[in-house]
Amino acid sequence: MRRPILGGNWKMNKDLGQALAYASAFKEAVLGVDDADIVIFPPSVYIEKLSEAFKGSPVATGVQNLFWEEKGAFTGELSTSMVKSVGATYVLIGHSERRQYFSETNETVNKRLKAVLKAGLIPMLCVGERLEEREANETFSVIEKQLKEGLAGLSKDDAKKLTVAYEPVWAIGTGKTATPAIAQEVHGHIRGLLNSLFGKEIGESIRLAYGGSVTQENIDNLMAEKDIDGALVGGASLDPVSFERIVRFRRK
Numbered sequence: 465m466r467r468p469i470l471g472g473n474w475k476m477n478k479d480l481g482q483a484l485a486y487a488s489a490f491k492e493a494v495l496g497v498d499d500a501d502i503v504i505f506p507p508s509v510y511i512e513k514l515s516e517a518f519k520g521s522p523v524a525t526g527v528q529n530l531f532w533e534e535k536g537a538f539t540g541e542l543s544t545s546m547v548k549s550v551g552a553t554y555v556l557i558g559h560s561e562r563r564q565y566f567s568e569t570n571e572t573v574n575k576r577l578k579a580v581l582k583a584g585l586i587p588m589l590c591v592g593e594r595l596e597e598r599e600a601n602e603t604f605s606v607i608e609k610q611l612k613e614g615l616a617g618l619s620k621d622d623a624k625k626l627t628v629a630y631e632p633v634w635a636i637g638t639g640k641t642a643t644p645a646i647a648q649e650v651h652g653h654i655r656g657l658l659n660s661l662f663g664k665e666i667g668e669s670i671r672l673a674y675g676g677s678v679t680q681e682n683i684d685n686l687m688a689e690k691d692i693d694g695a696l697v698g699g700a701s702l703d704p705v706s707f708e709r710i711v712r713f714r715r716k
Protein backbone atom coordinates (compact mmCIF):
# COMPACT_ATOMS: atom_id res chain seq x y z
CA MET A 465 0.00 0.00 0.00
CA ARG A 466 1.39 3.37 -0.99
CA ARG A 467 0.56 6.24 1.34
CA PRO A 468 -1.20 9.09 -0.50
CA ILE A 469 0.70 12.34 -0.91
CA LEU A 470 -0.99 15.68 -1.62
CA GLY A 471 1.20 18.65 -2.49
CA GLY A 472 0.13 22.26 -2.83
CA ASN A 473 2.45 24.17 -5.15
CA TRP A 474 1.77 27.83 -4.58
CA LYS A 475 4.20 28.86 -7.34
CA MET A 476 4.82 32.66 -7.17
CA ASN A 477 1.71 33.63 -5.22
CA LYS A 478 0.77 35.23 -1.88
CA ASP A 479 2.47 37.83 0.29
CA LEU A 480 3.56 37.00 3.82
CA GLY A 481 0.30 38.09 5.45
CA GLN A 482 -1.73 35.93 3.06
CA ALA A 483 0.61 32.99 3.59
CA LEU A 484 0.26 33.17 7.36
CA ALA A 485 -3.52 33.57 7.23
CA TYR A 486 -3.70 30.49 5.01
CA ALA A 487 -1.46 28.54 7.38
CA SER A 488 -3.58 29.17 10.44
CA ALA A 489 -6.82 28.28 8.63
CA PHE A 490 -5.40 25.21 6.88
CA LYS A 491 -3.65 23.89 9.97
CA GLU A 492 -6.94 23.84 11.88
CA ALA A 493 -8.78 22.32 8.92
CA VAL A 494 -6.49 19.32 8.50
CA LEU A 495 -5.77 18.52 12.13
CA GLY A 496 -6.30 14.81 12.57
CA VAL A 497 -5.66 13.85 8.94
CA ASP A 498 -3.28 10.94 9.46
CA ASP A 499 -3.77 8.80 6.37
CA ALA A 500 -1.92 10.98 3.83
CA ASP A 501 1.19 13.12 3.58
CA ILE A 502 0.44 16.80 3.07
CA VAL A 503 3.05 19.22 1.77
CA ILE A 504 2.84 22.93 1.03
CA PHE A 505 5.40 24.36 -1.39
CA PRO A 506 5.29 28.12 -0.75
CA PRO A 507 7.74 30.67 -2.13
CA SER A 508 11.01 29.89 -0.28
CA VAL A 509 11.08 33.19 1.62
CA TYR A 510 8.12 31.99 3.72
CA ILE A 511 9.45 28.53 4.55
CA GLU A 512 10.72 29.39 8.01
CA LYS A 513 7.52 31.09 9.16
CA LEU A 514 5.25 28.48 7.61
CA SER A 515 7.24 25.57 9.04
CA GLU A 516 6.78 27.19 12.47
CA ALA A 517 3.09 27.79 11.81
CA PHE A 518 2.48 24.15 10.76
CA LYS A 519 4.27 22.66 13.79
CA GLY A 520 2.07 20.12 15.53
CA SER A 521 -0.01 19.59 12.37
CA PRO A 522 0.23 16.98 9.59
CA VAL A 523 1.51 19.61 7.14
CA ALA A 524 5.14 19.59 5.95
CA THR A 525 6.79 22.28 3.87
CA GLY A 526 8.95 22.09 0.77
CA VAL A 527 10.70 24.37 -1.69
CA GLN A 528 9.89 24.72 -5.38
CA ASN A 529 13.53 24.62 -6.47
CA LEU A 530 17.10 24.80 -5.17
CA PHE A 531 20.71 24.74 -6.41
CA TRP A 532 22.94 21.67 -6.22
CA GLU A 533 26.11 23.34 -4.90
CA GLU A 534 26.52 23.54 -1.15
CA LYS A 535 27.69 27.14 -0.87
CA GLY A 536 29.73 29.80 -2.61
CA ALA A 537 29.52 32.49 -5.26
CA PHE A 538 26.14 31.61 -6.83
CA THR A 539 24.18 34.83 -6.59
CA GLY A 540 20.49 34.34 -6.06
CA GLU A 541 20.59 30.62 -5.31
CA LEU A 542 19.68 28.51 -2.26
CA SER A 543 21.37 25.30 -1.13
CA THR A 544 20.01 22.14 0.47
CA SER A 545 21.47 22.96 3.89
CA MET A 546 19.92 26.44 3.81
CA VAL A 547 16.41 25.22 3.10
CA LYS A 548 16.79 22.39 5.61
CA SER A 549 17.89 24.81 8.30
CA VAL A 550 14.62 26.74 7.99
CA GLY A 551 12.41 23.66 8.16
CA ALA A 552 11.81 22.43 4.60
CA THR A 553 11.64 18.67 4.16
CA TYR A 554 10.52 18.31 0.51
CA VAL A 555 11.88 19.69 -2.76
CA LEU A 556 10.18 19.96 -6.16
CA ILE A 557 12.61 19.18 -8.95
CA GLY A 558 12.24 19.84 -12.65
CA HIS A 559 8.79 21.43 -12.62
CA SER A 560 7.76 22.15 -16.20
CA GLU A 561 7.76 25.90 -15.50
CA ARG A 562 11.43 25.60 -14.45
CA ARG A 563 12.11 23.64 -17.64
CA GLN A 564 10.19 26.13 -19.80
CA TYR A 565 11.28 29.50 -18.34
CA PHE A 566 14.53 28.82 -16.47
CA SER A 567 16.50 26.44 -18.69
CA GLU A 568 16.09 23.36 -16.51
CA THR A 569 17.22 20.23 -18.36
CA ASN A 570 17.26 16.53 -17.53
CA GLU A 571 20.94 16.95 -16.71
CA THR A 572 20.38 19.77 -14.20
CA VAL A 573 17.42 17.83 -12.80
CA ASN A 574 19.79 14.93 -12.14
CA LYS A 575 22.29 17.21 -10.33
CA ARG A 576 19.57 18.69 -8.13
CA LEU A 577 18.12 15.29 -7.39
CA LYS A 578 21.47 13.91 -6.22
CA ALA A 579 22.11 16.95 -4.01
CA VAL A 580 18.64 16.68 -2.47
CA LEU A 581 19.06 12.95 -1.72
CA LYS A 582 22.52 13.50 -0.27
CA ALA A 583 21.09 16.12 2.08
CA GLY A 584 18.31 13.81 3.28
CA LEU A 585 15.54 15.96 1.81
CA ILE A 586 12.63 14.30 -0.01
CA PRO A 587 12.54 14.89 -3.77
CA MET A 588 9.42 15.15 -5.88
CA LEU A 589 10.56 14.81 -9.47
CA CYS A 590 8.25 16.38 -12.05
CA VAL A 591 7.91 15.00 -15.57
CA GLY A 592 5.39 15.60 -18.32
CA GLU A 593 4.93 16.10 -22.05
CA ARG A 594 3.98 19.27 -23.91
CA LEU A 595 0.86 19.42 -26.06
CA GLU A 596 2.75 19.12 -29.35
CA GLU A 597 4.59 16.08 -28.00
CA ARG A 598 1.31 14.40 -27.02
CA GLU A 599 -0.17 15.20 -30.42
CA ALA A 600 2.90 13.71 -32.12
CA ASN A 601 2.48 10.51 -30.08
CA GLU A 602 5.70 11.17 -28.21
CA THR A 603 4.33 11.14 -24.67
CA PHE A 604 5.93 7.87 -23.60
CA SER A 605 9.29 8.59 -25.22
CA VAL A 606 9.48 12.07 -23.67
CA ILE A 607 8.66 10.75 -20.21
CA GLU A 608 11.07 7.87 -20.64
CA LYS A 609 13.90 10.27 -21.51
CA GLN A 610 13.04 12.59 -18.61
CA LEU A 611 13.10 9.66 -16.19
CA LYS A 612 16.15 7.83 -17.52
CA GLU A 613 18.29 10.97 -17.70
CA GLY A 614 16.83 12.56 -14.58
CA LEU A 615 17.35 9.42 -12.50
CA ALA A 616 20.76 8.46 -13.93
CA GLY A 617 23.16 7.08 -11.34
CA LEU A 618 20.61 6.76 -8.54
CA SER A 619 20.94 3.74 -6.27
CA LYS A 620 18.01 1.56 -5.27
CA ASP A 621 18.16 3.10 -1.81
CA ASP A 622 17.90 6.57 -3.34
CA ALA A 623 14.98 5.48 -5.50
CA LYS A 624 13.00 4.40 -2.43
CA LYS A 625 12.86 8.02 -1.26
CA LEU A 626 11.53 9.36 -4.53
CA THR A 627 8.09 10.62 -5.48
CA VAL A 628 7.40 11.23 -9.16
CA ALA A 629 4.85 13.82 -10.23
CA TYR A 630 3.37 13.38 -13.69
CA GLU A 631 2.27 16.81 -14.86
CA PRO A 632 1.27 17.00 -18.52
CA VAL A 633 2.16 20.54 -19.52
CA TRP A 634 -1.08 20.96 -21.51
CA ALA A 635 -3.08 20.33 -18.33
CA ILE A 636 -1.29 22.83 -16.08
CA GLY A 637 -3.31 25.93 -15.30
CA THR A 638 -5.54 25.32 -18.30
CA GLY A 639 -8.55 23.69 -16.67
CA LYS A 640 -7.95 20.73 -19.00
CA THR A 641 -7.33 17.93 -16.53
CA ALA A 642 -6.15 14.66 -17.97
CA THR A 643 -9.01 12.21 -17.58
CA PRO A 644 -8.34 9.60 -14.91
CA ALA A 645 -7.87 7.05 -17.71
CA ILE A 646 -5.29 9.18 -19.55
CA ALA A 647 -3.42 9.91 -16.33
CA GLN A 648 -3.50 6.23 -15.32
CA GLU A 649 -2.18 5.18 -18.71
CA VAL A 650 0.92 7.34 -18.26
CA HIS A 651 1.29 6.46 -14.58
CA GLY A 652 1.19 2.79 -15.52
CA HIS A 653 3.94 3.41 -18.05
CA ILE A 654 6.02 5.29 -15.46
CA ARG A 655 5.52 2.43 -13.01
CA GLY A 656 6.79 -0.02 -15.63
CA LEU A 657 9.88 2.12 -16.25
CA LEU A 658 10.63 2.41 -12.53
CA ASN A 659 10.22 -1.35 -12.17
CA SER A 660 12.72 -1.92 -14.94
CA LEU A 661 15.19 0.65 -13.56
CA PHE A 662 15.08 -0.33 -9.88
CA GLY A 663 13.38 -3.72 -9.67
CA LYS A 664 9.74 -4.49 -9.05
CA GLU A 665 9.80 -4.22 -5.27
CA ILE A 666 11.12 -0.66 -5.30
CA GLY A 667 9.26 0.36 -8.45
CA GLU A 668 5.96 -0.67 -6.88
CA SER A 669 6.75 1.30 -3.71
CA ILE A 670 7.45 4.66 -5.40
CA ARG A 671 4.56 7.11 -5.18
CA LEU A 672 3.26 8.67 -8.38
CA ALA A 673 1.34 11.93 -8.05
CA TYR A 674 -0.71 13.51 -10.83
CA GLY A 675 -0.66 17.28 -11.44
CA GLY A 676 -2.53 19.52 -13.88
CA SER A 677 -5.83 21.27 -13.10
CA VAL A 678 -6.60 19.06 -10.10
CA THR A 679 -9.67 20.35 -8.25
CA GLN A 680 -11.97 19.28 -5.46
CA GLU A 681 -14.34 18.06 -8.19
CA ASN A 682 -11.95 15.68 -9.93
CA ILE A 683 -9.64 14.51 -7.12
CA ASP A 684 -11.75 11.52 -6.01
CA ASN A 685 -11.88 9.96 -9.47
CA LEU A 686 -8.19 10.57 -10.10
CA MET A 687 -7.20 9.00 -6.79
CA ALA A 688 -9.33 5.93 -7.54
CA GLU A 689 -6.88 4.92 -10.28
CA LYS A 690 -4.48 2.13 -9.45
CA ASP A 691 -1.21 3.99 -10.03
CA ILE A 692 -2.29 7.47 -8.94
CA ASP A 693 -1.02 7.81 -5.40
CA GLY A 694 -1.33 11.52 -4.94
CA ALA A 695 -1.67 14.93 -6.52
CA LEU A 696 0.43 18.02 -7.03
CA VAL A 697 -1.98 20.93 -7.03
CA GLY A 698 -1.38 24.48 -8.22
CA GLY A 699 -4.35 26.84 -8.48
CA ALA A 700 -6.73 24.82 -6.30
CA SER A 701 -4.18 24.71 -3.46
CA LEU A 702 -4.22 28.49 -3.07
CA ASP A 703 -7.52 28.39 -1.20
CA PRO A 704 -7.33 26.48 2.11
CA VAL A 705 -10.94 25.29 1.87
CA SER A 706 -10.50 23.80 -1.57
CA PHE A 707 -7.13 22.24 -0.69
CA GLU A 708 -8.60 20.76 2.48
CA ARG A 709 -11.25 19.00 0.38
CA ILE A 710 -8.53 17.69 -1.92
CA VAL A 711 -6.47 16.43 1.01
CA ARG A 712 -9.60 14.75 2.36
CA PHE A 713 -10.38 13.06 -0.96
CA ARG A 714 -12.97 10.29 -0.79
CA ARG A 715 -11.61 6.78 -1.04
CA LYS A 716 -13.52 4.62 -3.52
Ligand code: 13P
Nearest residue numbers: 473636637676677698699
Ligand atom coordinates in the same frame (compact mmCIF):
# COMPACT_ATOMS: atom_id res chain seq x y z
P1 13P B 1 -2.57 23.71 -11.69
O1 13P B 1 -3.15 22.82 -10.61
O2 13P B 1 -2.81 25.16 -11.44
O3 13P B 1 -2.93 23.25 -13.05
O4 13P B 1 -0.96 23.54 -11.56
C1 13P B 1 -0.42 22.27 -11.54
C2 13P B 1 1.01 22.37 -11.18
O5 13P B 1 1.81 22.83 -11.95
C3 13P B 1 1.41 21.92 -9.85
O6 13P B 1 2.79 21.85 -9.73
